[in-house]
Amino acid sequence: MIVGILFIVLICLVTGAILYGRRLVRTEVTDAVFGNPTRALGGWHWIVAGVSSILIVWIYFSWDAGRAFFPTAANELCQVAKLNRTANPIRSAFPLEDRLLRGTALLERDYGQIDVLESRLANANFNDTDRAELKSIIEEMRSTLSAQANPALMDPETAGRLDEIATRINMLADNIADDNYPAEPDPNRAEALKQPAWGATSTEIPPMAMTDLGYKFSKASEVMDAISKDFSKIRNNGETITAKLEALKVRYTSFEIDETEGEEITAQRKELVKQIEKIYRRIDDGKIFPSAMTQSVETALINLDDVQKSEQGTLRYIDIFALPGGDILAGNRACSEQGSGRWLPKPSDTLNTFIRMADPDVGYKGIPLLWYEMRPVGQVFEILIPDWIADLVPGEYPRHDDEGTVLTNFKNKVYNFATGKYESMLIPVPMGHIWDSLMRVLAGLFFGILLGVPLGLYMGLSRFAKGFFDPLIELYRPIPPLAWAPLILTIFGIQDDGKIFLLFMVAFAIMVISARTGATGTQLSKIHAAHSLGASKFQIIRKVILPNSLPEILTGIRIAIGVCWGTLVAAEMLAGTTGIGFVENVARKQSDYEIIWMTILLLGILGLMFDLMMRFIIHRTIPWRGKG
Amino acid sequence: MSDLVADKVNMVFNTKGGGTVHALKDVSFTLKEGELLSVLGPSGCGKTTLLNIIAGFNRPTGGAFYLGDEEISGPGLNRGMVFQQGALFEWLTVAENVNFGLRMKGSDKKETAKKVEEWLDIVGLQGFGNTPTYQLSGGMQQRVALARCLINDPDLILMDEPLGALDALTREKMQTLVLKIWKETGKTIMIITHSVEEALLLGERLFVMAPRPGRLHKEYKLPFAEQGLTIDPREIKNSQQFIETREEILTMIWDMEEEIMGGTSNAA
Numbered sequence: 034m035i036v037g038i039l040f041i042v043l044i045c046l047v048t049g050a051i052l053y054g055r056r057l058v059r060t061e062v063t064d065a066v067f068g069n070p071t072r073a074l075g076g077w078h079w080i081v082a083g084v085s086s087i088l089i090v091w092i093y094f095s096w097d098a099g100r101a102f103f104p105t106a107a108n109e110l111c112q113v114a115k116l117n118r119t120a121n122p123i124r125s126a127f128p129l130e131d132r133l134l135r136g137t138a139l140l141e142r143d144y145g146q147i148d149v150l151e152s153r154l155a156n157a158n159f160n161d162t163d164r165a166e167l168k169s170i171i172e173e174m175r176s177t178l179s180a181q182a183n184p185a186l187m188d189p190e191t192a193g194r195l196d197e198i199a200t201r202i203n204m205l206a207d208n209i210a211d212d213n214y215p216a217e218p219d220p221n222r223a224e225a226l227k228q229p230a231w232g233a234t235s236t237e238i239p240p241m242a243m244t245d246l247g248y249k250f251s252k253a254s255e256v257m258d259a260i261s262k263d264f265s266k267i268r269n270n271g272e273t274i275t276a277k278l279e280a281l282k283v284r285y286t287s288f289e290i291d292e293t294e295g296e297e298i299t300a301q302r303k304e305l306v307k308q309i310e311k312i313y314r315r316i317d318d319g320k321i322f323p324s325a326m327t328q329s330v331e332t333a334l335i336n337l338d339d340v341q342k343s344e345q346g347t348l349r350y351i352d353i354f355a356l357p358g359g360d361i362l363a364g365n366r367a368c369s370e371q372g373s374g375r376w377l378p379k380p381s382d383t384l385n386t387f388i389r390m391a392d393p394d395v396g397y398k399g400i401p402l403l404w405y406e407m408r409p410v411g412q413v414f415e416i417l418i419p420d421w422i423a424d425l426v427p428g429e430y431p432r433h434d435d436e437g438t439v440l441t442n443f444k445n446k447v448y449n450f451a452t453g454k455y456e457s458m459l460i461p462v463p464m465g466h467i468w469d470s471l472m473r474v475l476a477g478l479f480f481g482i483l484l485g486v487p488l489g490l491y492m493g494l495s496r497f498a499k500g501f502f503d504p505l506i507e508l509y510r511p512i513p514p515l516a517w518a519p520l521i522l523t524i525f526g527i528q529d530d531g532k533i534f535l536l537f538m539v540a541f542a543i544m545v546i547s548a549r550t551g552a553t554g555t556q557l558s559k560i561h562a563a564h565s566l567g568a569s570k571f572q573i574i575r576k577v578i579l580p581n582s583l584p585e586i587l588t589g590i591r592i593a594i595g596v597c598w599g600t601l602v603a604a605e606m607l608a609g610t611t612g613i614g615f616v617e618n619v620a621r622k623q624s625d626y627e628i629i630w631m632t633i634l635l636l637g638i639l640g641l642m643f644d645l646m647m648r649f650i651i652h653r654t655i656p657w658r659g660k661g
Numbered sequence: 662m663s664d665l666v667a668d669k670v671n672m673v674f675n676t677k678g679g680g681t682v683h684a685l686k687d688v689s690f691t692l693k694e695g696e697l698l699s700v701l702g703p704s705g706c707g708k709t710t711l712l713n714i715i716a717g718f719n720r721p722t723g724g725a726f727y728l729g730d731e732e733i734s735g736p737g738l739n740r741g742m743v744f745q746q747g748a749l750f751e752w753l754t755v756a757e758n759v760n761f762g763l764r765m766k767g768s769d770k771k772e773t774a775k776k777v778e779e780w781l782d783i784v785g786l787q788g789f790g791n792t793p794t795y796q797l798s799g800g801m802q803q804r805v806a807l808a809r810c811l812i813n814d815p816d817l818i819l820m821d822e823p824l825g826a827l828d829a830l831t832r833e834k835m836q837t838l839v840l841k842i843w844k845e846t847g848k849t850i851m852i853i854t855h856s857v858e859e860a861l862l863l864g865e866r867l868f869v870m871a872p873r874p875g876r877l878h879k880e881y882k883l884p885f886a887e888q889g890l891t892i893d894p895r896e897i898k899n900s901q902q903f904i905e906t907r908e909e910i911l912t913m914i915w916d917m918e919e920e921i922m923g924g925t926s927n928a929a
Contacts, residue, residue: 558748561718566762566813567738576765580752657751657795 036381037101040092043085050082088380096370097379099355100231105247106351107231107238107361107368112250113345114363119258120337122265123198126320127331129338136182136321143178146312147171150305157305158298163291170285170309177277177316181269184323188271192326198264202333205256206340209249219248232382238361238368246348250341264330268319278317285309378627383634386627396465397616397628403467407459415453423448467635469611473529474597477536481593485541486586489548490578502545510542514600518607527608532601539600540593547589551582584651584658591647598640613639663729663816665692665715665849671723672710672875683874684710685721690868690877694816697843697886698851699864701910703918707875708853712819715851716742728817738762741815745822747802749794755781755805756790762813780808783845784838800831804838811842820852824859832859833894839863840889857907857914861885862894869910871917878917881910 057078092098099106126135133141151171154164180186208214219225221241228239242248290306292299342349352360359372369375393401426447431440449455463472492498514535525531555578563577605614613632620628651658672685684707692698700708713719715726717736726733728740749758756777757764763773781787784804789797794805803823810818820839824832836859843850854860860867865886871878883906888897897903 558744558746559750562742562744562748564736565716565740565742566765568765572765657793
């Protein structure tokens with residue numbers, strides 16, 4: 034219901050935005066010429082319209098709107114699908130979906146094969162008597178085929194059975210059109226109503242009929258099932274035809290192959306005879322009926338189709354308009370959505386899955402999406418402070434004294450501090466898939482900026498730096514980061530280090546180029562001005578070149594975030610135990626589309642948040658950009 | 662504090678095609694302390710190169726400049742420069758731009774702030790200390806540039822077409838300002854300009870330079886700058902003497918250009 038209301042609200046928003054936009058244009062003072070950038074300012078109503086449109090499309094094509102407005106439709110369509118499924122074996126024999134009657138198709142195929150065989154015989158290596166015999170056998174096959182199409186030769190009992198099938202189908206059609214069919218109420222209705230609703234679990238559509246209309250179709254499908262099975266058993270095997278077939282068999286089985294002319298020729302001849310046997314086996318199938326004889330069944334089926342369609346009533350239109358781009362199929366035990374309803378999870382389902390997974394007790398594979406845990410401060414420092422700092426402290430590590438007491442000294446204390454071995458209070462530390470992904474990107478970005486910006490500035494100012502580092506950077510930059518991944522996995526293992534290093538590589542190249550562009554793009558007059566104001570080289574770098582390069586550097590950071598984000602997910606898919614990419618990877622292996630879409634949306638939203646944050650920072654830090 | 666002495670300064674640039682451009686040839690002059698010099702000349706006569714060498718951004722290929730007794734070998738705080746486009750630091754406010762030189766030196770903050778206030782007053786920008794520079798108009802930016810240069814008390818003030826980018830009204834005001842500063846500080850000022858009127862008004866001495874090779878063509882001693890200290894510059898510009906001198910110099914420059922354009926082939 035919420036989805037239904039939301040859908041209507043979104044449609045109203047879009048129409049409202051369009052109307053508002055038109056009114057705005059009419060009442061606005063339009064003396065701003067096309068191309069004036071201030072003309073493109075504002076426009077919140079279009080943002081609303083755009084987002085609403087995307088949501089409308091999503092809700093509609095994922096069948097969420099259909100489900101909201103017509104909750105029982107899928108269940109009923111499932112029953113209709115059952116009827117279609119059980120009718121399929123008969124229907125496929127008639128030109129209802131295909132173009133050819135089955136008998137016609139079979140005749141075409143068999144005649145074709147016989148023709149091929151005949152022409153092969155003409156070129157084959159047989160002596161004249163044998164050749165004449167084989168030719169006559171082939172002729173006989175042809176006539177057996179045409180005999181099967183001859184109504185005069187058909188067994189009257191077979192004709193009777195066909196008519197009986199037609200009658201039963203017609204009766205079924207009448208029943209379907211009857212309002213009181215089936216007479217007895219559905220014995221399983223109570224159980225059916227207990228089924229989980231459409232979409233409540235991953236079993237999709239509840240297969241047992243939950244409405245009267247559905248039950249009618251469900252019963253009809255049972256009847257149809259019986260009819261189909263009986264139809265499949267009918268064979269065109271009247272006396273005359275059976276006799277002809279047996280005679281044919283005798284002839285070709287008793288044919289003796291002349292084996293005197295060498296191995297190769299013998300093999301050819303054997304193969305030809307084998308072909309005859311193959312074709313024979315097809316002919317004695319008995320599925321070819323005279324076309325007039327099956328007419329009654331065909332008519333009955335068409336009748337059934339019409340009745341069935343009119344009985345569905347609005348259900349048909351619901352299927353076409355409210356459940357676009359797909360169908361509902363009925364398997365033996367379950368019903369499933371096909372088409373866009375399958376691979377495009379519904380927004381409400383995705384939201385539910387997200388809310389479920391966001392609960393820190395649930396998470397994914399035991400790890401929550403984003404939560405915190407209390408860890409001792411020492412552990413945090415352990416990560417941040419490298420162990421070798423203790424080595425720098427003058428002095429030696431302590432030894433034990435004669436009584437076996439371990440002494441401590443300052444160096445030892447520093448070491449313990451760096452390795453986190455001391456009592457400390459607990460602080461909340463973030464954890465979870467989302468945090469892990471974020472942390473990797475931020476760490477890679479941090480090191481990339483830390484090392485990339487100075488190097489870039491250096492390269493912009495020094496001939497040596499430019500010449501020395503340029504080939505290295507330009508060589509490794511175009512390589513897609515994932516191409517490095519196997520190498521990095523081998524060196525670093527699947528822990529975080531490797532992924533952070535990969536992201537560092539990506540961010541580094543971008544930051545170097547940005548900083549370099551900024552440095553070389555600094556106007557010479559500013560540098561001269563600073564020089565003549567008494568600034569030293571270092572001061573010029575810090576006070577003139579660096580601020581001047583800020584626009585390029587911040588743009589570089591913005592780009593680097595985007596690329597790092599993209600690389601991260603792929604890297605997590607390759608190897609890892611946590612992270613959003615990891616979640617998506619596992620979900621893909623389990624074909625859990627909802628989780629896949631959820632991660633896609635999550636990635637998009639997080640990436641957008643990064644970008645908006647960067648835009649804000651840029652706006653605040655470099656207001657002079659593009660002005661003055 | 663000292664005189665500027667040019668001793669046979671030569672500057673030769675190598676062009677991309679392998680040829681050379683003789684930007685300055687045997688330039689020698691002496692600029693006494695406190696003099697107001699303007700340099701005039703058609704494009705390509707080496708005015709900016711001259712200024713850049715004096716400021717210390719380029720080294721001459723021959724000869725040298727001396728300020729006092731020291732040879733000029735690099736930029737320094739004793740030679741302040743005002744650029745045509747201002748070259749202000751747009752990420753700083755007006756006050757931060759003006760006190761840039763003092764900050765690089767590490768001067769006392771209170772002193773600096775006081776001086777900034779003083780100089781903003783002199784150039785007519787009182788109260789604009791905290792405005793970001795990119796919000797100012799062209800004229801105001803040039804005033805900030807002036808203040809930024811002068812606050813450091815340089816021995817020699819160099820101006821590279823400082824008023825070229827301004828509109829006519831602002832330009833007149835700025836010319837008055839330059840004269841006022843010259844009167845009040847008594848510093849040596851060297852101005853490069855395109856405009857004959859400006860050169861006449863803002864020069865006790867006037868150098869006319871000629872291109873190819875760049876050299877000092879003619880020198881004038883003019884009274885207009887002195888007059889400008891007391892009389893309204895517009896009146897000076899309308900005076901007979903001014904107009905005559907202007908015609909003379911304009912004609913000379915035109916003749917010079919024709920000679921050069923007609924005589925040599927257009928290489929560039």
